[in-house]
Amino acid sequence: MTNETKLRVPISRADHSQGSPDAPLILLEYGDYECSYCGKAYRVIRHLQQTLKNDLRFVFRNFPLASLHPNAMVAAQAAESAGLQGQFWEMHDILYRNQDSLDLDSLTNYATILDLDLTKFLEGMERSEVEEKIRQDIYGGARSGVNGTPNFFVNGSRFDDDWSYESLLSFLNDLRSQPSRKAPKKKAA
């Protein structure tokens, strides 16, 4: 609100990031593993990554809305815990491809598929640093005006427009050729 459209928490080493650190385009998502729109966004982002290759860096931050999605928090903990064993993105992929099965049994099953140390995985989900990281993601998101999921920031500015593949690709392509361009603001619904 109050027209705050900038990312308040800069990207750091604590963030999960894919693609070249020197990429001219940085797409950051605040997402929830159980939110169906985020599932749609997951496929859009994969497609963009294939198209834009080294020109795109993608960063994912947690914004689980537990009151709407009962498994969103455990799913986020599972991804972060897999991250402690170096497999955040592998778990991220499995979660978004299996959004209907995010209960603890399913999460344990995914950890087995990824060949994670199961004891460490389950212990990691409960670790205070994992919980704290998710809380910090949520708080930082709220400070940047995130009001639902998915929420996108492109090169540090809120992107509130249509996030279909075509729309995002055309915006990113334009931004690459004219870096001074600003993200469009959403019209009031």
Add this chain to the structure above:
Amino acid sequence: MELLKEGAIAPAFCLPSIPGQKVCLSEFRGKNVILAFYPADWSSVCGDELAVFNEILPVFKTHNAELLGISVDNTWCHLAFQQSRKFLFQLLSDFEPKGYVARQYGAYDERRGVCSRALFLIDGQGIIRWSYLSPLGVNPGADGILNALELLNANQATKKKEDKAA
């Protein structure tokens, strides 16, 4: 009527929360209160707005702030909504006379017959310290409230220091 602004005395109220139970603003003297007026239970934008607030609740608590949601829905509707969404804050029912409290805060949408999407921060002395009216259909998020809470706490800390010095 216009939305009540910073500096105004927050109109007192007692409203039903769950069936058979009332919540009065005066119970929160000494605490900061966030009032979130919203049009209706169950609609998706409100759901998201309150869902975001629910996640930020621990941060509100660290600012000594209590969150109260208010709409014109009745208590049974609130109860079902609250249980379904597992909200950890109270929802109050401005049901009879309809919108009476919302009107006093200038947060009633006469044309649609529902509360506007409006936010108020009330300090421990019952004074409105910040208010905000969202455009229809726009989820305001929590950033505005967090800014207002930080400012309020900073001012209170300065005042305490001054009082001590005096």
